[in-house]
Amino acid sequence: MIKPDIPKIKAFIKKLQVKKPWDSIIIFVLNVLIAIPLFIIIHQNIVDPEWPLHIDRILIFITMVTAIQLILRLLKHFLIFCIAVYLIVLLYGSVFGNYGFNAVYEEYEAMVYTMAYDPNPQDLIISKLLPFPNKSKIIDAVDYNNPQVRNYAVGAATKYFKDVKGYHEHRLMIQCFSVFKDIRNQWNYVNDPRNAEYIASASETILHFSGDCDDHAILMAACIRAVGGTPRVIHTGGHLYPEMLVGTKADLEIANYLIKEQLFIEESRGKEVHYHVDEYGQVWLNLDYTARFPGGPFMSEEILGALTFN
Incomplete structure (x- = not known):
């Protein structure tokens, strides 16, 4: 039976140790680096109780940082190993297109922005008992497979916002925003x-x-559908308007940041982003011609029906 070489093991562990005060500094930095992506994941996957000043998120972050600090203190003899594991995980995510350095930065930026500048939610109450006016005609009119519609939509999707850096995984959202901008700029009532x-x-x-x-609404829905997005047409009684599916609350945070800080800065300055949340928790942005940016103010908030194209 081979006995472990205790002196060599102790010598190896000693090599992994960091001298004071650098050990405390490294623990603090490593705590922050671990806490940011972990907090983003938690923030995106738990229900928002909508407490004032986001106190729930503040408490979660403080609790999480405290727990990570205690764990790192227990592992202080292996700090170099912990740093190596952290860097390898994020480097792997960056190289293979998963959750890497860029994703952490972009999502943290969007999350902080949205927590500081909340978009404006609207209550969505749809009476499924009321018939959607001209339903079959509208479905037929949204002819997104028509070559003219498809060709226009492709051109409009790539006409604006081509130089936005990062946000590759949100390319479809950005292209749909480009379609909205092009139609909005040309529309005549x-x-x-x-x-x-x-x-x-x-x-x-x-x-x-x-x-x-x-x-x-029909044209916007057809063009959004033609480039891979999911649109729907909202019926309010005397008005029809289009919306596009953004996705989850985490996706809304990205959309809110892109609209306010990247794509529609002047149009949305000092204004809120308006959206609806459906019965499945999915977020839909207003794309009405009366709005100067995606998520602009609703012309009418009374909702009597929705016709989804997916």
């Missing part, structure tokens, strides 16, 4: 014929970028 409800297809409306609210 034109009434339907007197005493008639004219439902124009997206391929028809795209010829002049003109029509009423349902024509705009």
Whole structure:
């Protein structure tokens, strides 16, 4: 039986030790580096009780930092090993496109921004008993597979915001925002014929970028769908408007930051981002022609129905 060489083991452990006061400094830095991505993950996966000043998040962060500090103190003889493991994990995530250094920075930036500047949630109450007006006509009119619609949507998706660095995994969201901007810039409101409800297809409306609210909603929904997004049309009684699926609350944080600080800075200055949360917890942004940026103010908040295209 081979006996362990105790002196060599002790010598190896001694080599891994860091002398004072550097051990305390390294523990503090390592605590912060571990706490940031861990807090982001926790923040994104627990229910937000919407306490004032985000006190729940502050308490979670303090508790987490304290626990990590105690664990690192217990492992202070292996600090070099802990640093190596931390760097290897993030380096692996960066190289293979998972959760790496860039992802930590981007999500932390977006999370802090949203905690400081909350977007404005709206209550979503849809009466599923009410029929959606002209439902079958609207479904047929959202002809996202039409070559003209597809070709326009592809061009509009890549017309703006091509130089945004990072956020590669949110490329679809950014491209949908580009589609919104291009349609919004060209749109002209034109009434339907007197005493008639004219439902124009997206391929028809795209010829002049003109029509009423349902024509705009149909065109926007078709173009968002044509580039891979998930749109829906909201019925409020006297108005129809489009929304796009953002995803989770974590995705909303990214969207809020991109809109306010990257893509629609002037249009959204001093304004809130408006959205709806459906019965499944999914977030939808307003894309109405009355809004100058995605998530602009609603023209009408009374919701009587939603028609989703996915």
